[in-house]
Amino acid sequence: MTEPAVRCTDLSHSFGTTRAVDGVDLEISPGEVFGLLGPNGAGKTTTLRMITTLLPTTPGRITVFGVDVARRRMAVRRLIGYVPQQLSADGALTGRENVALFARLFDVPRARRDAEVRRALDLVGLADEADRVAKGYSGGMIRRLELAQALVSSPRLLILDEPTIGLDPVARSAVWERITQIRTDTGMTVLVTTHYMDEAEQYCDRVALMHTGRIRALGTPADLETDLGPGSTLDDVFRAVTGDRLETDEGGIRSVRAARRTARRLG
Numbered sequence: 001m002t003e004p005a006v007r008c009t010d011l012s013h014s015f016g017t018t019r020a021v022d023g024v025d026l027e028i029s030p031g032e033v034f035g036l037l038g039p040n041g042a043g044k045t046t047t048l049r050m051i052t053t054l055l056p057t058t059p060g061r062i063t064v065f066g067v068d069v070a071r072r073r074m075a076v077r078r079l080i081g082y083v084p085q086q087l088s089a090d091g092a093l094t095g096r097e098n099v100a101l102f103a104r105l106f107d108v109p110r111a112r113r114d115a116e117v118r119r120a121l122d123l124v125g126l127a128d129e130a131d132r133v134a135k136g137y138s139g140g141m142i143r144r145l146e147l148a149q150a151l152v153s154s155p156r157l158l159i160l161d162e163p164t165i166g167l168d169p170v171a172r173s174a175v176w177e178r179i180t181q182i183r184t185d186t187g188m189t190v191l192v193t194t195h196y197m198d199e200a201e202q203y204c205d206r207v208a209l210m211h212t213g214r215i216r217a218l219g220t221p222a223d224l225e226t227d228l229g230p231g232s233t234l235d236d237v238f239r240a241v242t243g244d245r246l247e248t249d250e251g252g253i254r255s256v257r258a259a260r261r262t263a264r265r266l267g
């Protein structure tokens, strides 16, 4: 039997009295693009941080391709490429130098390093811009550069936390088209968080709707919408299972913060 790419069993995490994640069970199949959806504060980032070994997994258990996250952290880290919400590209370095830094960090063998850096830059469509300093890149190019950083170690599981937040619609589509192409070319499993319902509908094979630390609905976007009734959208499904509304506005405080962070980091 094929091991799931990710299996979470009864996962919980509290910060003081805040129950950020509350009894999450989740299985992600190899090769799928899986969307974890929910409004700010739903518990998405906390779930990702447990899967990426950055937070403890007790109570509960996580395996990544069958490897136990609590017991074999380093082995799990080698399977994962992670693009967090906070930017990690260095504006003073070129695109190529930024990716090469990650190749060294992730122990890509020296003999293969240059080729792997080229391959990663190619996968995200930055080959022609690789020798420009990153502070001249647009927000969308920076996101693609961060994707290349995560891809340089050839992970089996790519984890992206809100990859399109703060980007304009054209840049958002460009990032998603790259993600979809990378999955097709490499067979990689992709776990992505977003609160943009339209993106999830268009690009995710399956989604989990998360609210106040719990998974409230799980399935393909089409199945979830059909189950609710003709003409339903994922936003309607979310409202039906939680009685709440997903934040979908483009100009919210988080977009502004993300844009400011980009500007600050890249000078």
Ligand SMILES: Nc1ncnc2c1ncn2[C@@H]1O[C@H](COP(=O)(O)OP(=O)(O)OP(=O)(O)O)[C@@H](O)[C@H]1O
Binding pocket: 015, 018, 019, 020, 038, 039, 040, 041, 042, 043, 044, 045, 046, 047
């Ligand atoms: N380091 C922390 N210390 C205290 N509380 C935290 C911490 N990180 C998250 N929380 C709280 O845990 C809950 C879940 O947060 P989390 O960041 O996982 O949500 P999210 O769905 O990823 O939302 P966002 O997209 O805003 O990051 C929220 O109530 C948040 O305030």
